[in-house]
Amino acid sequence: MNRRYRKTIIAGNWKMNQTPAEARALLDGVKGLCAKAKWCEVVVCVPYIDIPLAVRVLKDCRISVGAQNMHQEASGAYTGEISANMLKDAGVKYVIIGHSERRQYFGETDALVSQKVTRALEAELRPIVCVGETLQQRDMGITLEIVGAQVKAALSAVSADKLRRVVFAYEPVWAIGTGRTATTEQAAEVCNHIRTIVRKKYGARAARGVTIQYGGSMNDSNAKELLAELDIDGGLIGGASLKAESFATIVNAANQ
Numbered sequence: 243m244n245r246r247y248r249k250t251i252i253a254g255n256w257k258m259n260q261t262p263a264e265a266r267a268l269l270d271g272v273k274g275l276c277a278k279a280k281w282c283e284v285v286v287c288v289p290y291i292d293i294p295l296a297v298r299v300l301k302d303c304r305i306s307v308g309a310q311n312m313h314q315e316a317s318g319a320y321t322g323e324i325s326a327n328m329l330k331d332a333g334v335k336y337v338i339i340g341h342s343e344r345r346q347y348f349g350e351t352d353a354l355v356s357q358k359v360t361r362a363l364e365a366e367l368r369p370i371v372c373v374g375e376t377l378q379q380r381d382m383g384i385t386l387e388i389v390g391a392q393v394k395a396a397l398s399a400v401s402a403d404k405l406r407r408v409v410f411a412y413e414p415v416w417a418i419g420t421g422r423t424a425t426t427e428q429a430a431e432v433c434n435h436i437r438t439i440v441r442k443k444y445g446a447r448a449a450r451g452v453t454i455q456y457g458g459s460m461n462d463s464n465a466k467e468l469l470a471e472l473d474i475d476g477g478l479i480g481g482a483s484l485k486a487e488s489f490a491t492i493v494n495a496a497n498q
């Protein structure tokens with residue numbers, strides 16, 4: 243991380259876990275342990291159904307609420323979907339876009355990710371754009387090309403003045419939920435590459451200001467080392483965000 247130029251952001255991605263009844267205790271725990279973090283922004287990306295509760299519990303502290311997805315259209319006949327404006331109105335600040343599980347199980351493409359990013363920015367939400375290669379792609383030696391193409395696509399309709407609201411999360415697919423973390427060198431190399439792509443399109447100043455997280459089996463024992471890298475500005479945490487103590491340890495590592 244490099245706090246001189248950009249925000250450090252630690253975001254929990256609860257995925258499809260925590261009923262509202264269960265979420266209360268976790269939110270109270272996170273609030274109790276993480277609310278004092280001064281040097282990093284703390285976010286919990288909860289299931290839609292938990293959003294009103296999360297906003298209520300966290301309203302008087304510095305922890306922000308995020309969503310895990312949204313629809314690309316502003317409104318209309320899309321049964322079962324949630325719009326960016328609905329999220330904004332409910333008190334949401336961040337929204338995860340293009341998580342690998344969305345790409346893999348729900349067929350989300352780079353083009354769709356681009357539409358969602360644009361819509362999120364229009365609604366004044368901060369998109370956390372997820373990018374990352376599969377194990378096969380890494381083994382083929384095409385990681386930087388794959389991630390580069392995902393980043394370019396996601397930014398294809400983003401103007402320079404909106405860029406500072408975009409957050410990237412580099413999440414190698416093979417590291418998600420597997421307990422297998424990317425090495426610090428691997429994570430730093432790809433995060434650096436993402437910044438290079440931003441620099442080529444928007445210039446050095448914009449690139450210095452963009453927050454790029456790492457995600458994929460980040461936990462209380464490896465967070466410190468990953469966050470020590472200048473180009474890794476935080477984490478998107480799955481499993482370890484479901485325990486307030488583990489999540490708080492990661493937040494503390496980012497708050498040093």
Ligand code: 13P
Pocket residue numbers: 255341413417418419420421457458459460478479480481482
């Ligand atoms: P894990 O931390 O459980 O590997 O999940 C990472 C992730 O997908 C966060 O979005």
